[in-house]
Amino acid sequence: MTILNRQWIYQQAPVDLVGPEHYRYEEQPLDTALGRDELLIAARYISVDPYMRIGQSGKPTYDPHPHPVGIVQQAGVVAQVLASNAAGFQPGDWVRTYSGWQTHAVLHASAVNRIDPQLAPVSTALGVLGMPGRTAWFGLTEAGKPRAGEVVVVSGAAGAVGSLVVQFAKKHGARVLAIAGGAEKCRWLQEQLGADWVLDYRAYHDHAALAAQIRQLTGGVDVYFDNVGGMVTDAVVGEIKRRARIVICGQISQYNGHLDAPTLGPRFLHHVLYQRATIQGILARDYLHRMDEMLAIVGPWVQRGEIVFEQHVLHGFEQLPQALNALFTGEHRGKLLVEV
């Protein structure tokens, strides 16, 4: 038996925004005959993440080679088992996997992780209890190392990772400055997520003005969790305190159009020297084997309603790949998902 599998095939690297020429829509028959330990799954939620734009660079980045052209766009997925030839899996079971931008797949059972739908909404397996949560938790705790009373600054604070970092930093007893684009995001960060201070970077036309405001609000920065780069980072780096920890989680301001030709900014390493600060790049996959540590702490917080994990869900498989652009231009808060 075959079923119709819908796919978005990555076919050309975008220079700027994603357009119709970069992804090709395909419908393919999928043979549902299952080998031993195989599952047929149906995607329910498909992830859209900034890192996808990094894999589209022509140069080595996380991986030695860019995302291959001509295959399904790789992505995290929350799926349901439709049919199982693997012990322990039943139709209807929820799993997280990496089957990409397609509606169905036949996978070996070792390629999926079971999701407990009692713990939290299943879509959180792509958010607070998944890759973004892991990035926020280990990036903050392992590289940022916040202490109670310290000042933590988060850029891209309304995003999937940033919004969790704000809350995790508050849990550590830090005072948190959340930087985001637009008054509405800022209001949400302060009123719902508990940020001590908020800054709408769009209200500042240069890094010196932004830096002055950061200085006035915080008196200096101990931990900077950076998702954005560019002008915001230029502003924060000049305001670090002694032995500050700067965590580079993303540089989204540099992905669009200029991944291979970054923009110019003021050279700031002299501040790192004066303050004996540390800048550290972090990546979710480096902490994959430690997911249980995070779930043991963050899981109960989520269950008790102590963490806001807002999701912005676009409905319909056809919303891909335009959803990628929403990461860069959108007004969404929290985790961006496409529901199939």
Place this chain on the structure above:
Amino acid sequence: MTILNRQWIYQQAPVDLVGPEHYRYEEQPLDTALGRDELLIAARYISVDPYMRIGQSGKPTYDPHPHPVGIVQQAGVVAQVLASNAAGFQPGDWVRTYSGWQTHAVLHASAVNRIDPQLAPVSTALGVLGMPGRTAWFGLTEAGKPRAGEVVVVSGAAGAVGSLVVQFAKKHGARVLAIAGGAEKCRWLQEQLGADWVLDYRAYHDHAALAAQIRQLTGGVDVYFDNVGGMVTDAVVGEIKRRARIVICGQISQYNGHLDAPTLGPRFLHHVLYQRATIQGILARDYLHRMDEMLAIVGPWVQRGEIVFEQHVLHGFEQLPQALNALFTGEHRGKLLVEV
């Protein structure tokens, strides 16, 4: 009794090169009457270091406040005891202290460290066995953490710190690329200091060309010990390998004229992200209390002649403060000193 003390008084912050308006020469009578535990010392070697230019910034740097105006320029000094009212010190004893750009001083014995003239030439207390050696040793071992077989790149490699880092990295079994300005320095680095590769950065007009050569020579960088910043650093950062360690020891290209207004360069933090690299600022004073650890290892190397510690000695107290400019424009190798 009084003696004539000659002093260079710091009186105005230079924007670019140091000129006669920035330092004032004075001759002052010095009362040689000694209180309990005091010493009268005569400077023999006076240090000239790039960090002095950092202290002349109008903004907080290492210290919350810049070097005060109207006092003797602070500096490390190798001196001889002329008279002693402190137990254990005799006239003729050699000491290291921080009495600055003046020929004489009356100091409490706690302000000096004894030098053993049998161990090595006394001037090495301002070089390989002093602050530059400590900076090179702990910066490389604590922040750079080189492993045998790794690639270590050193900028400002012919300088007081850089020339030691090259050799310490070789002692660790690393392969070393030394970057310096001018063919003569490069030849010295390769022939006398054992660098595996050398690069004269002056032969490259942009960071992309320099980066291509670094890539071709080394295949990628594990440790970058940076004394220079600017274009050289722009070039190296794009060539780092996974989990590279970048040590920021100095940014001498940014001190002259632009300390408060750094030049523009390409934003490079995305490389730090891809490679999960670390950038760490280091400062000699943070390791002052661990000097014995370094001397236990490096001291015997110096005694056995296994370390080249070249000195460039200018003769005459009047050579200060022009000697400061030589750090930025000069063709000297190793440690720059003024002999009184």
